[in-house]
Amino acid sequence: MTDYNIYLPYLVAIEKITEEAPGVKTFRLKFKNDEDARRFSFKAGQFAEYSVFGEGECTFCIASSPTRDGYVECTFREAGKVTSALAKLEEGETMGFRGPFGNTFPLDAWKGKNLLFIAGGIALPPMRCVIWNVLDTRENFKDVSILYGAKSVADLVYKDELKAWDERPDVKLVTTVDPGGETPDWKGAIGFVPSVLEKMNPSAENTIAIVCGPPVMIKFTFPVLDKLGFKPEQIYTTLENRMKCGVGKCGRCNVGKMYVCKDGPVFSRVALEALPAEY
Numbered sequence: 001m002t003d004y005n006i007y008l009p010y011l012v013a014i015e016k017i018t019e020e021a022p023g024v025k026t027f028r029l030k031f032k033n034d035e036d037a038r039r040f041s042f043k044a045g046q047f048a049e050y051s052v053f054g055e056g057e058c059t060f061c062i063a064s065s066p067t068r069d070g071y072v073e074c075t076f077r078e079a080g081k082v083t084s085a086l087a088k089l090e091e092g093e094t095m096g097f098r099g100p101f102g103n104t105f106p107l108d109a110w111k112g113k114n115l116l117f118i119a120g121g122i123a124l125p126p127m128r129c130v131i132w133n134v135l136d137t138r139e140n141f142k143d144v145s146i147l148y149g150a151k152s153v154a155d156l157v158y159k160d161e162l163k164a165w166d167e168r169p170d171v172k173l174v175t176t177v178d179p180g181g182e183t184p185d186w187k188g189a190i191g192f193v194p195s196v197l198e199k200m201n202p203s204a205e206n207t208i209a210i211v212c213g214p215p216v217m218i219k220f221t222f223p224v225l226d227k228l229g230f231k232p233e234q235i236y237t238t239l240e241n242r243m244k245c246g247v248g249k250c251g252r253c254n255v256g257k258m259y260v261c262k263d264g265p266v267f268s269r270v271a272l273e274a275l276p277a278e279y
């Protein structure tokens, strides 16, 4: 992926649109040019720049797994200018895609370990990529647990996939909604992610915790992981600093000497602790 112009988007067609939750959509994208499709490859954890012609670009993780060939998916929430323009596009229309950029989850180093995924709200997409990658190569890992929380039942994304993960004997899935966000038929937990995690009481022994969510969730989840005995080198997250170029040229995303677009977006807690105090 080094011999192409990093500023020139690939042309991709929107093959399928899924409405995940209020204001949240998943696009399945296919390369319009067969040669682009052949040369494109990525790894779990990477992100891309998605563009609407005449409107601009915005940054999303690649939410599909590299183990599923032939397409890429992104899941986004309408937040502002570009995401609103993106949300108006329909199946069959063409948009731009630049990437993949950034580093990856160290899946090879996690072989033989238990994996504990902890996600909140719209932060399940970066995790979905690595979850599917792990489930498609399930023999490489020990226990796989997923804790996913959203404000309300309506706000849970990937509802069909949550059902599929719940039915698998080799995955332990716990879903939770904030108090008041439940429906009469809700069978999951009720409570904020950090307190549900404490009740789950997972073992830190030979376990890697991958945490993605809003800053407030991360802030209260890390102390619970500390209490459970997780060391900083056992904890990973992804950062979502505002970006422009995505390739370490514009200086938009830096934290101290670190460029989130190049040195991240995946960081171990050890690396996070080396960042300036606001992180």
Ligand SMILES: Cc1cc2nc3c(=O)[nH]c(=O)nc-3n(C[C@H](O)[C@H](O)[C@H](O)COP(=O)(O)OP(=O)(O)OC[C@H]3O[C@@H](n4cnc5c(N)ncnc54)[C@H](O)[C@@H]3O)c2cc1C
Pocket: 047, 057, 058, 059, 060, 061, 063, 075, 076, 077, 078, 079, 080, 081, 082, 083, 084, 122, 125, 126, 239, 240, 241, 242, 243, 265
């Ligand atoms: C590596 C990475 C991965 C991301 N993955 C996803 C994803 O999978 N799905 C998803 O929905 N979003 C994701 N985001 C966030 C997404 O990039 C922004 O929400 C989006 O670019 C907003 O574009 P916009 O032009 O519609 O909004 P704008 O008009 O630019 O902004 C609308 C509002 O959102 C705020 N905002 C915009 N970008 C960010 C940001 N990065 N962090 C905090 N606030 C922001 C602005 O300050 C403003 O208040 C990711 C960001 C990064 C850096």
Ligand code: FES
Pocket: 242, 243, 244, 245, 246, 247, 248, 249, 250, 251, 252, 253, 254, 259, 260, 261, 262
């Ligand atoms: S987004 Fe331009 S340097 Fe990181």
